[in-house]
Amino acid sequence: MDLNLTPYLQEKLKQAQTIQQQLESVISQRYQFDLKVKEISKTLEELGKLEEGSGVFKSVGSILIPVKDVNMLKKELEEEKETLEVRIRTLEKQQKMLEDKYKEIQEEFSKAYGKGQSG
Template sequence: MEKDAEKLLVQLQILNQQLQSILTQKQTLMLHITEIDQAVEEIKEGSGKVFSIIGPVLIEKDKKSIKKDLEERKEETELRIKTIEKHEKMLKDKIKEIQEKFAEMQPTLGTSE
């Protein structure tokens, strides 16, 4: 029985590490969306030339095309966040399931069979 509990604890640790990793990814993507929103706002309010970075080169572009590019990036990023959120929910459900199994085992741990 203790070996089963050890297995569950190892699984729980692995799942928690995976959860932490995807939460970090999600936070990074959400920060990226904030940056995109700020860039779009600057383009709307700004009254100068607008440039885009392509590799190591800055290229002048019109505001419309840069705004469109930013909106597309935002949509792609939002889709990635939704995918991560589905994975996050699945991991949380699995963690809860393992925690419940472990809690059920607690009364029997330490007793010899």
């Protein structure tokens, strides 16, 4: 369907498509970070249930190595979780900004296209 769009509207359409792609990327990253936070939370929960002296292993690449200091491992996991949570908050803000911009472009497009149809 050829809409005979003005150069202005063609540009707005391109902007909307770019924003949509960026939104998909942000949402995907956020989803991955959410999964990682849940995984870390579950790991920390299980580490909390261990009896003193229980053997714990950490995955490094494709091998498992024994952990000598479980408390240090817990600290590393807590720090990683905090970092991911900060990234998630940043992505949430970015997602909101992109959604607002997309909506704004949609409204501009509707208004401009509506004028073109009635003129």
